Amino acid sequence: MASKSNSVRINSLPGVRRLPFYLNILRRMRNGEPKVISAVTLAEEAGQAVSVVKKDIEMTGAVGKTGVGYDVAALIGDIERFLGWTDPYDAFLAGVGNLGSALLGYGGFKQYGLRFVAAFDADPEKVGEAIHGVEVMPLVKMPELGRRLRVSTAVLAVPAEEAQSVADLFVESGVTRIWSFAPIPLAVPEGVIVQREDLTAGLAELMVRCRNADQT
Amino acid sequence: MASKSNSVRINSLPGVRRLPFYLNILRRMRNGEPKVISAVTLAEEAGQAVSVVKKDIEMTGAVGKTGVGYDVAALIGDIERFLGWTDPYDAFLAGVGNLGSALLGYGGFKQYGLRFVAAFDADPEKVGEAIHGVEVMPLVKMPELGRRLRVSTAVLAVPAEEAQSVADLFVESGVTRIWSFAPIPLAVPEGVIVQREDLTAGLAELMVRCRNADQT
Numbered sequence: 001m002a003s004k005s006n007s008v009r010i011n012s013l014p015g016v017r018r019l020p021f022y023l024n025i026l027r028r029m030r031n032g033e034p035k036v037i038s039a040v041t042l043a044e045e046a047g048q049a050v051s052v053v054k055k056d057i058e059m060t061g062a063v064g065k066t067g068v069g070y071d072v073a074a075l076i077g078d079i080e081r082f083l084g085w086t087d088p089y090d091a092f093l094a095g096v097g098n099l100g101s102a103l104l105g106y107g108g109f110k111q112y113g114l115r116f117v118a119a120f121d122a123d124p125e126k127v128g129e130a131i132h133g134v135e136v137m138p139l140v141k142m143p144e145l146g147r148r149l150r151v152s153t154a155v156l157a158v159p160a161e162e163a164q165s166v167a168d169l170f171v172e173s174g175v176t177r178i179w180s181f182a183p184i185p186l187a188v189p190e191g192v193i194v195q196r197e198d199l200t201a202g203l204a205e206l207m208v209r210c211r212n213a214d215q216t
Numbered sequence: 217m218a219s220k221s222n223s224v225r226i227n228s229l230p231g232v233r234r235l236p237f238y239l240n241i242l243r244r245m246r247n248g249e250p251k252v253i254s255a256v257t258l259a260e261e262a263g264q265a266v267s268v269v270k271k272d273i274e275m276t277g278a279v280g281k282t283g284v285g286y287d288v289a290a291l292i293g294d295i296e297r298f299l300g301w302t303d304p305y306d307a308f309l310a311g312v313g314n315l316g317s318a319l320l321g322y323g324g325f326k327q328y329g330l331r332f333v334a335a336f337d338a339d340p341e342k343v344g345e346a347i348h349g350v351e352v353m354p355l356v357k358m359p360e361l362g363r364r365l366r367v368s369t370a371v372l373a374v375p376a377e378e379a380q381s382v383a384d385l386f387v388e389s390g391v392t393r394i395w396s397f398a399p400i401p402l403a404v405p406e407g408v409i410v411q412r413e414d415l416t417a418g419l420a421e422l423m424v425r426c427r428n429a430d431q432t
Contacts, residue, residue, distance in 0.1 A: 014230075016424045017417035024399040028376075047401045084423040098348075102318030103415075108399075112416055132314075153422075160244075177426050179418060183240040183324070185263045193429055195422035197415075199319075200328055201233035202395060206369075206411035207300040208232045210393050213409055 015056040019079050020112070021046055022056070026076045027111075038069035085113040090151045092175065094120045094166045095158035096129075096136055099181060099199075103155055105132035114153065118145060122162065139169060146173025156180040167194075231272040235295050236328070237262055238272070242292045243327075254285035301329040306367045308391065310336045310382045311374035312345075312352055315397060315415075319371055321348035330369065334361060338378065355385060362389025372396040383410075 025045045029037065043053040057070070062078035064070040080086050088110075093100055096119050103109070104116055119136045121127060129136045137145070145151070154175040158166050163182035170178055171192055178194045180186060186194050241261045245253065259269040273286070278294035280286040296302050304326075309316055312335050319325075320332055335352045337343060345352045353361070361367070370391040374382050379398035386394055387408055394410045396402060402410050 013421050013424060016421050017414070020414055020416040020420050021399065021412075024376075028400075045401060082424070083420050084427060098318040098321035102314040105314035106415065108416060109419070112419055114419065160240075177422055179422055183237070184244075185261060191429070193422065193426050195418055195425065196237075197418045198233070198236055199322065199413075200236040200324060202411055202413045203325070203328055203330065204236050204299050205229050205232050206393055206395055206409065208229060208298070209411065210409050211300060213407070 015052075015059055016083075018046070018048070018052075018056050019060070019083060022053070023076065023079050023083075026072055026079070029072050030076065035072055036065075036069045037072055037075070039064065041069070083112070085111075088113045088115050089153055090115055090117045090149055091153040091155060092116070092118055092120065092142065092146065092151050092170070092173070093134070093155040093157060094139070094142075094170070095156065095162075096121045096126055096131055097157065097159075100155075100157035101131050103157060103181075104134050116155075117149060117151065118142075120166075122158070139166065142169050143173045146170075146175060151175060153177040153179070156182050156186075158182060160184045231268075231275055232299075234262070234264070234268075234272050235276070235299060238269070239292065239295050239299075242288055242295070245288050246292065251288055252281075252285045253288055253291070255280065257285070299328070301327075304329045304331050305369055306331055306333040306365055307369040307371060308332070308334055308336065308358065308362065308367050308386070308389070309350070309371040309373060310355070310358075310386070311372065311378075312337045312342055312347055313373065313375075316371075316373035317347050319373060319397075320350050332371075333365060333367065334358075336382075338374070355382065358385050359389045362386075362391060367391060369393045369395070372398050372402075374398060376400045 022042060039050050039054050043050040046053060060078045060082035062070060062075050091114050093104055093116055104119060116134045119131060119134045120139050120142055121136050122139055126136050127138050152175060154170045156163060156166060156178055160183055163184055164186060167178060167186045167188060171188060176192050180194055180196050188194055238258060255266050255270050259266040262269060276294045276298035278286060278291050307330050309320055309332055320335060332350045335347060335350045336355050336358055337352050338355055342352050343354050368391060370386045372379060372382060372394055376399055379400055380402060383394060383402045383404060387404060392408050396410055396412050404410055
């Protein structure tokens with residue numbers, strides 16, 4: 001029985017969402033000096049409170065040395081392991097419009113273990129193209145390929161009207177993790193996790209923060 | 217004096233970030249029946265707790281009728297007004313790589329008042345192109361144009377290495393709201409608000425939520 005219970009709040013787990021930012025800062029330090037970083041310095045770099053940074057990092061199991069800080073390389077490893085980004089995993093993407101194409105070409109994802117093995121689109125004119133090296137296939141091919149390659153992760157970048165039917169297809173293909181850029185809630189069976197991404201959420205936050213700043 | 221104090225937590229104001237999602241649901245209802253929606257129904261549609269939805273909506277000043285719910289058209293208006301999305305405003309975009317180009321073509325933004333008037337890129341080969349109808353100009357032209365058009369909002373989609381210098385250019389151009397997709401903190405003068413967007417934050421959250429689900 002499909003349920004909406006898994007289609008989720010965007011802003012849960014805020015600490016988890018901050019980890020990639022710390023990781024970026026740390027990776028940029030990796031090959032240089034110093035080899036250690038204090039929570040205070042990392043907090044300054046990240047524009048966060050020290051207590052927040054410490055709590056976020058604690059979550060990953062990383063341990064710093066009192067009066068010294070964290071070993072940069074070790075901390076990178078701990079965060080990557082916590083996020084499951086040490087082993088690459090295969091992903092599908094559906095919908096190769098502007099956004100979908102940009103996501104296929106976003107070099108950043110590879111650094112996080114995500115590797116696109118195939119893209120899908122309803123438009124026959126797009127089928128057969130290779131976008132950023134990823135072949136575009138007809139939707140009908142998805143279930144067989146997904147089962148064969150055991151693809152667990154999929155990115156949904158189709159218009160709202162098609163989102164539910166493509167999500168159903170993901171599920172039929174064996175996908176258990178759906179990263180959805182569609183602006184509607186999705187009904188999925190238990191055991192399938194939907195992470196909804198909303199590009200306009202940040203814009204909303206920006207507008208309100210500016211108005212608050214103007215009023216003070 | 218530049219400071220990092222304005223380069224901000226991604227996950228503050230979670231309620232504000234949820235408003236665009238409600239707005240999407242409501243806009244899809246606008247031309248149909250029913251003309252009213254209860255908090256319970258909206259919560260169900262959005263996959264949120266009723267108490268959360270009520271609190272989020274209260275923030276906008278919208279008032280429902282006991283036992284009836286919210287008038288859909290009125291609620292749309294209240295949310296749009298709260299988010300400052302009733303009046304269109306001009307924006308710049310810098311960095312027309314994959315992500316920047318996709319953002320220029322993202323039809324959704326227009327619905328939220330954001331109108332791109334010019335794009336900028338450091339690559340002379342891209343200058344002069346029109347991407348989704350928006351002309352790409354050399355960075356050097358930005359300050360004069362920004363001052364002349366009184367552009368207050370800018371989207372930063374350049375690589376990390378160029379992010380700070382382009383942010384400086386935004387500030388010089390009179391921009392006071394920077395929506396940054398660069399994976400580094402930016403130093404900006406007081407009065408300039410930076411909203412950082414991180415595409416990998418959602419991926420991090422998805423991975424951790426799946427692991428948690430596996431363990432239960």
